[in-house]
Amino acid sequence: MHQRRTTLTRYTIEQEHRHPGASGEFSGLLNSLATAIKIISNQVNKGALVGMLGDAASDGAAVNVQGEVQKKLDVMSNDVMLKENEFSGHLSGMASEEMEDVYALPAHCKRGKYLLVFDPLDGSSNIDVNLTVGTIFSILRAPNPGKDASLEDFLQPGTEQVCAGLALYGPSTMLVLTTGNGVDGFTLDRDIGAFILTHPQMRIPAETHEFAINSSNERFWEPPVKRYVEECLAGKTGPRGKDFNMRWVASLVAETFRILTRGGIFMYPRDSKDPAKPGRLRLMYEANPISFLIEQAGGASTTGRERVMNVAPTDLHQRVPLIFGSKNEVERLSSYHAEYASGKEPDTFNSPLFSTRSLFRTQ
Known part of the structure; x- marks a missing residue:
């Protein structure tokens, strides 16, 4: 008998059904994020095969706002996160570790009710030695939904987060997220191109060594x-x-x-x-x-x-x-x-x- 597996799409829809009046925008935003993560995972996985290892500029001239030399995959990951999420209509603005200022959405893109901040490729110093890297993101409510977001709109304490998550590009690609009801982990099944719930309700033991x-x-x-x-x-x-x-x-x-x-x-x-x-x-x-x-x-x-x-x-x-x-x-x-x-x-x-x-x- 076929065992039903919970995909990320099913998961987000079920989460929204628990909140009467939900518009579907949030699940749409998570799907856009998942697509971006799949693309980044694919490029990280191929690495040198597609010329994605090393610094973004051979002379070290490519430096981000943090004063850090950018890797090729840093630049690619940032671009993917921007392009896959700007057109969704669910965001009023985005901000990235790789960019000094808030990213202004193109004029033709619909403005939504959420804000997205992210580190497109955390741990990028590990890229060239083939160790685990990932993406970190946080979703906030836009104070002025439907309008362009300002810097001040993003300056909200962490308690205001609607959702937070990370993706790991390791032996398997995983997406771990919370919407305020515990933490769930999903593993990318490359055969069907979907994230499957594999680590429900993760818990950290209080004691450790x-x-x-x-x-x-x-x-x-x-x-x-x-x-x-x-x-x-x-x-x-x-x-x-x-x-x-x-x-x-x-x-x-x-x-x-x-x-x-x-x-x-x-x-x-x-x-x-x-x-x-x-x-x-x-x-x-x-x-x-x-x-x-x-x-x-x-x-x-x-x-x-x-x-x-x-x-x-x-x-x-x-x-x-x-x-x-x-x-x-x-x-x-x-x-x-x-x-x-x-x-x-x-x-x-x-x-x-x-x-x-x-x-x-x-x-």
Whole structure:
């Protein structure tokens, strides 16, 4: 007997049926996004076969608003996201990591009631070494539906998100999303060209024994982060009484999916490496959508000082620290920040275990 499988199209229609008065615009927008993701996946999968590896300009001249050298796939992915979604009639505007300003829809395109912000190809530094990359997106309601969106229209806190999601271009192509009713994961079935629900209602375990952080930045970390990591490294002989494993992929989508699948904590905390930047990851199209997914799966997400989705955005490309994952671990690290901020440094941070020495070199 044929087993019925839930496609993304069926899923979005069923979701809309639960909301009387739904117009079908939202499901239409998700279908446009899914099409863009399929196209990007196809190009990422072919890589060198279609000349898509390497920098966008051989002399390194192609640099985005972040000051980062663009890869060919960065440029292609951004163009696909724009072109596949501009004509749908469901958007009033779009904003991308790769573009300094809000993208103005062509004059002939109908304006809708949603806004789309995205990182078209997260983890692009991994492209040339064939590691997992992905797309991150966030959908907001347009304050002025039917009209061109302004920059101010996009500056909404993460709590206002209608939907958030990410796509992974790995051994299989996956789409993970939330509309505020949990997190569901879909796998692309290339035989039929459809996303199939394969990971319904993903949940993050509250306890974990894995942490992810770029240890090369240890000398720039704040004391609460140093304390937390040193306790993890102390393992069973330390105050935590258990061993931890460390992971670091340098791809936010890959880190997020691992945590959604088996738990863990991811840390890209505030540091002193560049005092002009209070954080490394972009609030609007990285931290907010990831935080929405994590919270809907039972995890927690913070800057170390406050809930990420409560941060009031002031700029399209605003950067924030980002710590997320298994709830108990995120809350522990948040408590270390609170203790340090309250002036408890002499008692709490000068224990025999904790010091400001390097964690990864012999003294």
